[in-house]
Amino acid sequence: MVNKKIEKLLANVQKPGRYVGGELNCVRKHADEVDVRFAFCFPDIYEVGMSHLGLKILYSQLNTVPYVWCERVFAPWVDMEEEMRKNGLPLYALESGDSIRDFDIIGFTLQYELSYTNILNMLDLAGIPLKAEDRHSLSQLVVAGGPCACNPEPLADFFDLFFIGEGEEVDLEVVALYREYKKQDRSKEEFLKAASQIQGVYVPSLYHISYHEDHTVKAIVPKEGAPLPVKKRIMMDVDKSYFPDKFVVPYIEIVHDRTVAEVLRGCIRGCRFCQAGFLYRPFREKSVDVIDRQCHDLCDSTGYDEISLSSLSTSDHSRLNELIDRLHTWTEKENTGISLPSLRVDNFSPELMSKIKSVRRSGLTFAPEAGTQRLRDVINKNVTEEELMKTVNTAFKGGWTTIKLYFMIGLPTETLDDVAGIAELGQKVVDAFYANPDKPKGKGVKVTVSASSFVPKPFTPFQWEPQDTMETLRKKQRHLVASVKTRKVEPNWHEADTSFLEAVFARGDRRLCGVLLEAHRSGCKMDGWQNFFSFPKWMEIFERCGIDPAFYANRRRSFDEVLPWDHIDYGIKKSFLIDECKKAYANVTTPNCREQCSSCGASCFKGGICYEKRQGLV
Amino acid sequence: MKNVRVWFKKIGTARYISHLDLNRCMLRAIHKAKLPLWYTQGYNPHAFITFALPLSLGIGGERESMDIRLDDDGITREELIGKLNAALPDDIPVFDVTEPVMKPGQIAYASYLMKLETQGHPPEETAAAIRELFSRETVVVPKHTKNGMIDLDLRPYLDRTEVVARDDGVEISAMLPAGSTMNVNPSLLCDAMKKYLLLDLFSDIRRINLYDADFKIFE
Numbered sequence: 001m002v003n004k005k006i007e008k009l010l011a012n013v014q015k016p017g018r019y020v021g022g023e024l025n026c027v028r029k030h031a032d033e034v035d036v037r038f039a040f041c042f043p044d045i046y047e048v049g050m051s052h053l054g055l056k057i058l059y060s061q062l063n064t065v066p067y068v069w070c071e072r073v074f075a076p077w078v079d080m081e082e083e084m085r086k087n088g089l090p091l092y093a094l095e096s097g098d099s100i101r102d103f104d105i106i107g108f109t110l111q112y113e114l115s116y117t118n119i120l121n122m123l124d125l126a127g128i129p130l131k132a133e134d135r136h137s138l139s140q141l142v143v144a145g146g147p148c149a150c151n152p153e154p155l156a157d158f159f160d161l162f163f164i165g166e167g168e169e170v171d172l173e174v175v176a177l178y179r180e181y182k183k184q185d186r187s188k189e190e191f192l193k194a195a196s197q198i199q200g201v202y203v204p205s206l207y208h209i210s211y212h213e214d215h216t217v218k219a220i221v222p223k224e225g226a227p228l229p230v231k232k233r234i235m236m237d238v239d240k241s242y243f244p245d246k247f248v249v250p251y252i253e254i255v256h257d258r259t260v261a262e263v264l265r266g267c268i269r270g271c272r273f274c275q276a277g278f279l280y281r282p283f284r285e286k287s288v289d290v291i292d293r294q295c296h297d298l299c300d301s302t303g304y305d306e307i308s309l310s311s312l313s314t315s316d317h318s319r320l321n322e323l324i325d326r327l328h329t330w331t332e333k334e335n336t337g338i339s340l341p342s343l344r345v346d347n348f349s350p351e352l353m354s355k356i357k358s359v360r361r362s363g364l365t366f367a368p369e370a371g372t373q374r375l376r377d378v379i380n381k382n383v384t385e386e387e388l389m390k391t392v393n394t395a396f397k398g399g400w401t402t403i404k405l406y407f408m409i410g411l412p413t414e415t416l417d418d419v420a421g422i423a424e425l426g427q428k429v430v431d432a433f434y435a436n437p438d439k440p441k442g443k444g445v446k447v448t449v450s451a452s453s454f455v456p457k458p459f460t461p462f463q464w465e466p467q468d469t470m471e472t473l474r475k476k477q478r479h480l481v482a483s484v485k486t487r488k489v490e491p492n493w494h495e496a497d498t499s500f501l502e503a504v505f506a507r508g509d510r511r512l513c514g515v516l517l518e519a520h521r522s523g524c525k526m527d528g529w530q531n532f533f534s535f536p537k538w539m540e541i542f543e544r545c546g547i548d549p550a551f552y553a554n555r556r557r558s559f560d561e562v563l564p565w566d567h568i569d570y571g572i573k574k575s576f577l578i579d580e581c582k583k584a585y586a587n588v589t590t591p592n593c594r595e596q597c598s599s600c601g602a603s604c605f606k607g608g609i610c611y612e613k614r615q616g617l618v
Numbered sequence: 619m620k621n622v623r624v625w626f627k628k629i630g631t632a633r634y635i636s637h638l639d640l641n642r643c644m645l646r647a648i649h650k651a652k653l654p655l656w657y658t659q660g661y662n663p664h665a666f667i668t669f670a671l672p673l674s675l676g677i678g679g680e681r682e683s684m685d686i687r688l689d690d691d692g693i694t695r696e697e698l699i700g701k702l703n704a705a706l707p708d709d710i711p712v713f714d715v716t717e718p719v720m721k722p723g724q725i726a727y728a729s730y731l732m733k734l735e736t737q738g739h740p741p742e743e744t745a746a747a748i749r750e751l752f753s754r755e756t757v758v759v760p761k762h763t764k765n766g767m768i769d770l771d772l773r774p775y776l777d778r779t780e781v782v783a784r785d786d787g788v789e790i791s792a793m794l795p796a797g798s799t800m801n802v803n804p805s806l807l808c809d810a811m812k813k814y815l816l817l818d819l820f821s822d823i824r825r826i827n828l829y830d831a832d833f834k835i836f837e
């Protein structure tokens with residue numbers, strides 16, 4: 001909703017549609033008829049945040065509760081921020097236009113480390129004290145969830161509590177508790193103490209961290225009966241877990257402007273670099289009936305004519321073909337297309353291709369992640385060159401001529417030969433095109449090999465690994481470019497310096513809170529946007545704070561070091577991660593969960609693939 | 619097959635979406651309402667949908683129209699209105715569906731209502747100043763065109779302008795050239811006030827109606 005104060009600023013900004021709300025299916029309630037006002041904040045601009053499925057799920061779900069009004073808040077782009085600051089308009093929620101300073105709960109979703117400065121900037125723009133210790137009343141409770149909450153320590157000073165794991169149930173429990181404590185006029189301390197007893201809630205102020213002289217963590221000690229470890233929450237019955245039948249449909253074009261169906265959670269594969277693959281274990285599928293109904297409801301309520309079957313690895317759904325056939329029974333009549341965002345190399349069948357041919361003709365993407373078989377074994381990416389070739393040949397036959405291959409550089413044990421292997425693999429795909437008798441006539445082929453820099457993440461077997469220094473990463477990037485011998489292969493890479501900062505915050509500890517605060521004061525924001533990110537500025541800030549970023553990014557940890565996130569428990573045993581790390585150095589792969597259980601620990605959640613019968617067990 | 623003209627308002631939040639976004643929004647609404655939209659034949663079928671005269675960003679519209687071609691003539695006016703309203707955001711309400719009478723190309727004028735905030739100044743004084751400005755011999759403002767900036771004299775277009783003082787500000791009703799040949803954006807009037815009177819007033823502008831060259835209401 002817009003009021004006069006907001007309207008006056010809109011004439012001077014780009015894309016005012018970002019700041020007005022009022023979209024189809026947005027939820028309006030009366031502020032005086034609810035007990036809890038919840039600001040769901042996404043620390044990036046509207047177009048990015050509105051594309052995010054988690055926001056859509058939790059927004060709708062919180063609003064199903066009659067006494068809660070959940071509204072959306074995004075980071076304003078710099079032009080709007082400038083107008084807001086100049087005219088003294090604090091950060092407001094889109095549905096009501098009300099300042100979020102007076103809200104009960106301000107919740108952030110933590111999707112990537114480079115958005116951390118935006119969080120502080122948004123709190124500041126709202127007029128909310130940044131540090132939890134400076135907020136004394138029960139209201140203005142600042143909370144967060146999302147994948148980066150797995151290591152919340154660099155943000156510990158700013159948040160009152162974190163949600164660990166999947167939010168659907170625990171969010172509601174915390175909101176209910178909040179309402180009770182608010183009615184009884186109890187203090188924030190009392191509330192936090194009670195909240196910390198709910199599974200999946202981490203209250204950082206209830207843990208004392210001590211450090212060794214070399215700055216590594218000495219001990220993590222809970223206070224006031226707070227649990228150790230803090231165990232994640234997870235929805236074991238994904239068919240029954242809440243899924244909205246309505247999405248807010250933006251007026252303006254966003255990144256993913258379509259119906260998104262969630263077909264499964266978790267992943268059966270244990271790629272050793274992939275944090276999501278471990279955080280969301282175990283693998284849980286939705287049934288065809290449920291997905292079909294959810295897709296149909298959403299298409300009916302939004303008017304979208306495209307469905308994206310989303311998940312970490314959609315093609316691992318055991319009934320994918322059946323699902324697509326079922327969807328086709330109505331999508332064709334209704335002129336609705338189906339797209340699969342994540343395709344794996346090894347099960348891209350001609351059959352599957354013919355069914356999704358109608359959409360996304362423009363380009364196909366695959367992620368072999370490493371250029372040589374040896375290195376793919378190291379990272380447990382169980383994809384062979386033969387499979388990749390089979391797949392691209394299927395794609396060429398189907399008329400595709402643009403292929404994008406994703407890789408990482410800087411992986412553990414990587415040599416320059418592995419890097420050259422990326423270019424060679426690209427070349428082999430080009431050669432396969434020309435050798436293919438069924439290739440599209442009169443067309444050339446284009447293969448993009450895109451290399452991002454590896455960032456070691458918590459809760460993966462590589463959590464102890466040093467990240468390559470920026471010099472090494474740049475050397476490898478140059479080597480990749482030099483290894484490409486034809487114009488049909490186009491190398492592509494990202495700047496190493498943002499990956500470095502990501503690596504610092506991904507495995508950081510509470511000492512980084514001061515760095516973030518200083519970064520915010522120095523004007524750092526929108527670090528995920530190339531033209532705003534300033535590496536020299538960040539280095540100055542680390543220097544001023546007396547903190548060596550290489551300690552976090554480039555240092556090898558020993559297996560017995562206390563890690564800053566050791567008190568957080570995602571169900572994966574540390575001993576399993578250590579074994580996986582050792583296997584990586586021995587070039588030994590681990591079978592996926594469907595082939596064989598490797599006892600990672602996630603069976604403690606009592607469901608999903610851990611309890612499924614395996615076919616053809618050897 | 620039949621052509622229908624859908625009449626709607628673009629108010630509140632919808633004022634801040636571009637013409638391109640409105641177009642997508644309408645297509646989605648038609649899809650959601652499951653209207654039997656007629657598609658062109660051939661390799662790349664597309665729907666027939668055109669808007670009479672796109673509004674500029676930030677300006678509201680009280681009587682906007684969109685022409686669509688339907689594959690089925692059995693559907694009633696009431697059904698169409700009901701289905702579209704159920705599929706559109708609140709700030710784009712459909713209030714009528716008619717058979718098109720004039721062609722969008724015939725549009726030559728548009729009427730606007732502009733509400734200016736005078737912020738503490740007595741509205742009567744401000745209104746008088748604006749009236750005086752609008753009656754000068756020339757009122758020249760810079761205007762963006764395809765060929766860059768030009769100086770435009772607003773004087774010839776200000777004869778059908780009325781400036782009235784209200785309790786909370788000044789209200790201007792204006793009738794300005796609109797359409798493919800000549801188009802005068804009402805915000806140019808504000809530019810003139812800024813330039814000549816140094817009045818930078820917040821203005822809420824709504825387009826009320828469209829007319830042909832003989833000032834007959836667009837139907």
Ligand code: SF4
Pocket residue numbers: 267268269270271274275276277312313
């Ligand atoms: S296939 Fe590998 S990279 Fe992809 S989600 Fe699963 S574990 Fe992660």
Ligand code: SF4
Pocket residue numbers: 281282283593596597598599600601602603609610611
């Ligand atoms: S316990 Fe076994 S089946 Fe379950 S997630 Fe871990 S490895 Fe996979």
